[in-house]
Amino acid sequence: MSGPGWESDEVLLRELTEALAEARDLPPEFAEAGRAAYTWRTVDAELMLLTSYDSILDTDLAARARAALTARQLVFDAEGISVQVEVTEAGVAGQVLPTFPGRVVLLTANGPVEDTDLDELGCFLLGPPPPGPVRFRIETDNTTVVTDWVCV
Known part of the structure; x- marks a missing residue:
């Protein structure tokens, strides 16, 4: 299996590392929404x-x-x-x-x-x-x- 520019494992690993690094940057409104949802976990x-x-x-x-x-x-x-x-x-x-x-x-x-x-x-x-x-x-x-x- 090869995608564009994935001729070697090193290129694929570098691209995966970059993608995971971008995923770590959670928008602040997502974190706030998660905390708000957790607060309501015992509403029932x-x-x-x-x-x-x-x-x-x-x-x-x-x-x-x-x-x-x-x-x-x-x-x-x-x-x-x-x-x-x-x-x-x-x-x-x-x-x-x-x-x-x-x-x-x-x-x-x-x-x-x-x-x-x-x-x-x-x-x-x-x-x-x-x-x-x-x-x-x-x-x-x-x-x-x-x-x-x-x-x-």
Whole structure:
């Protein structure tokens, strides 16, 4: 097989090298479009809202001060799924109901911090969350749900 000017392997390799070098120069608008598309990759994930319970909001001011020194309990609900979380200085313990195989990922604004599998009862344990807002992503074979942001 020979093309115009491809009489030798050296000429063909030089032309291929030049073609690949041109392909490396990605137009900035292509890179921006790729980043924008990646941002929308979880648009189908159902957002779980803190709808049921937050122990901090369920107490008076004095009790809130005491509660800040102990555990904080949160319940997130979405259609057909509930995530119950208890946050202490030692870490995060939680349960996803109904039970099913899956993973829980602790997220910050900078991305994932820690993840673990759900056990047969839907329970999970994570280390202490970093300061600032966090959220939980629950991943199963069929769906992904993400909780609302909460400062712990």
